[in-house]
Amino acid sequence: MKLLYFAPLSHGGLADYAREQAGALARAGVEVELLCSTRFPEAKEPRIHRVDALREASTTGGGRLTRAVRFASTMIGQHRALARRVRAGGHRRVLLGSYAEYFAPVWAPTLRKLARSSVVFGAVVHDPVRDAVLGGAAWHRRSIAAGYSFLAHAFVHEQIELDTAGGAAPEMRVTTIPHGPYAFRTVTPSREEARRRLQLPAHAPVVLAFGHIRDNKNLDLVVRALAHVPEVHLLVAGSELSSGQKPASHYRELAASCGVADRCHWHVRFVTEEETGVFFAAADHLALTYGSSFRSASGVLSASAQFRIPCLASSGPSPLRSLVRKYRLGVWVEPDDADAVTRGLRALVSEPPRPLWDDFVRENSWEENARIVVQTLFNPDVR
Numbered sequence: 165m166k167l168l169y170f171a172p173l174s175h176g177g178l179a180d181y182a183r184e185q186a187g188a189l190a191r192a193g194v195e196v197e198l199l200c201s202t203r204f205p206e207a208k209e210p211r212i213h214r215v216d217a218l219r220e221a222s223t224t225g226g227g228r229l230t231r232a233v234r235f236a237s238t239m240i241g242q243h244r245a246l247a248r249r250v251r252a253g254g255h256r257r258v259l260l261g262s263y264a265e266y267f268a269p270v271w272a273p274t275l276r277k278l279a280r281s282s283v284v285f286g287a288v289v290h291d292p293v294r295d296a297v298l299g300g301a302a303w304h305r306r307s308i309a310a311g312y313s314f315l316a317h318a319f320v321h322e323q324i325e326l327d328t329a330g331g332a333a334p335e336m337r338v339t340t341i342p343h344g345p346y347a348f349r350t351v352t353p354s355r356e357e358a359r360r361r362l363q364l365p366a367h368a369p370v371v372l373a374f375g376h377i378r379d380n381k382n383l384d385l386v387v388r389a390l391a392h393v394p395e396v397h398l399l400v401a402g403s404e405l406s407s408g409q410k411p412a413s414h415y416r417e418l419a420a421s422c423g424v425a426d427r428c429h430w431h432v433r434f435v436t437e438e439e440t441g442v443f444f445a446a447a448d449h450l451a452l453t454y455g456s457s458f459r460s461a462s463g464v465l466s467a468s469a470q471f472r473i474p475c476l477a478s479s480g481p482s483p484l485r486s487l488v489r490k491y492r493l494g495v496w497v498e499p500d501d502a503d504a505v506t507r508g509l510r511a512l513v514s515e516p517p518r519p520l521w522d523d524f525v526r527e528n529s530w531e532e533n534a535r536i537v538v539q540t541l542f543n544p545d546v547r
Contacts, residue, residue: 165542166195168255172218172242173262174203175434177375177463178290182261184344185288186212188534189259199249205437217249218242236267243271250278257541260287263318265311266298272310279314286317286541288341292324293459305329312336317540321461321483339540343461343483344530345469352441352471359446364429368397369513371476372447374464375402377432378409380455382478382500387415389506390424396513398424398451401431401443440467449494449512450475456499458482465493469525474517476508491524492517 167189171182182200187209190196198207201218219241250258279285297304309331312318316336318326321343326332352358356366364370373383383400390396398419404411412432419428435443450468452475461483468475475494478501479485488494494517497508 165193165538166255166257167197167541168246168250168253168258169196169198169261170246170258171198171200171204171261172220172264174201174205174220178262179205180346180463181288181290181343183207184346184530185261185533185537188344188530189537192531192534192538194534194538197249197253197255199246215249217245219245239264239267240271244274247271247274247278250283256283258283258285259537259541260285263287263289263291263311263315265294265304265307268307268310268313269303272313275314279316284316284541285314286319286537287315288319289326290321291460292320292326293457294327295457319537319540322486324459337540339536341533341536342528343463343466344528344533345525346463346467347470348437348440348467350438350441352445355445357445358442361442362399362429362431362446364397364399364446368427369395369449370397370399370447371449371451371509371512372443372473373398373400373402373451374435374443374467376405377402377412377415378405380457381451382453382455382505383415383451384410384418385500385502385505386451386453386476386509387419387424387428388422388502389509390419390427391422392506393509393513396509397427397429399429399431399443399447401435403434404432441471444468444471444473447471447473449473449516450477452477452479452484452488452494453497453505454479454482454484454499456480458484458499460484461487466528468493469521472519472521474512474519476505476512478505478508487524487528491520493519493521493524 169186173179186196186198190209190211196212198212198214201220202216294308309329312328312332318338319341323340419425450473458479459482477488477494478497478499488496495508495512497504
């Protein structure tokens with residue numbers, strides 16, 4: 165069994181997912197060729213054959229238009245590189261580590277042609293609701309349709325009727341797979357040492373908000389809640405998103421106006437895998453207070469399994485909601501509700517839940533993820 169795995173992103177949760185999934189597929193006996201950039205993290209599975217042939221766009225320098233052109237050029241170039249590699253390697257099974265529709269009307273026709281010549285394409289659809297409009301509503305819908313047009317298989321993390329904008333072939337199969345728990349290869353310090361390094365109080369409850377700082381994480385509601393739960397400290401670790409999102413300074417100013425600035429600790433930067441264990445070791449709880457627009461799985465929730473940290477969580481209908489409720493991984497509150505977040509934070513601190521971590525890890529393993537993908541992609545009776 166030979167598979168070309170397309171991993172165009174080199175950092176963040178999607179890159180972590182791609183590395184874990186590709187490794188699990190290799191351990192399942194698949195001959196995996198990983199198509200990625202030179203900046204993609206080192207594969208954990210040595211049996212993977214890595215091809216560093218993808219170019220990534222710089223996110224710094226130039227004006228908004230320059231960055232947009234650079235992004236478009238990169239997306240188109242990466243998918244054209246994918247088509248070249250399919251032909252050069254004689255691949256008949258291809259898995260895209262994440263579905264994307266940006267500029268698909270430009271690059272998808274080549275992949276459709278390959279699909280018609282018996283190449284079976286699958287993609288992991290991390291964000292099933294594609295509501296980030298780029299280039300106007302009509303172009304957005306056309307792009308979604310083109311992004312699905314060559315797929316034989318779409319893998320999702322919870323059963324859902326995908327809106328493919330009419331672009332998917334009638335025979336495209338949608339298959340549910342688990343989002344495995346991340347296992348970071350880091351030397352995790354003790355709680356006391358981690359708090360010393362981060363200059364946190366030794367005994368106060370600490371809530372960690374980890375990952376990219378973006379609006380739909382409702383960090384402002386957590387900051388406001390601190391004013392009503394005075395014993396809690398907030399630890400924020402992650403980088404800003406440049407376009408259209410509130411910067412970290414917005415939340416710092418909010419903390420000052422709420423009188424909680426001395427209980428907010430900011431590490432606004434890219435956090436390496438080596439540093440991840442320090443932040444998780446220092447924390448008692450996680451803040452996953454997504455808005456109702458969030459319909460995806462949470463990589464941070466998956467990471468919490470290694471550290472056994474319960475969460476305060478909210479979102480729209482999503483794998484995040486289902487997993488938190490099923491395995492009692494934290495306190496669930498209604499999304500976008502300041503009072504609910506305050507009540508939830510108070511409950512999380514005063515009456516911590518007892519998560520079913522062992523059940524969560526066993527039933528949502530990468531091995532099960534890979535087993536289903538292999539069974540689906542390599543089933544001769546399913547196209």
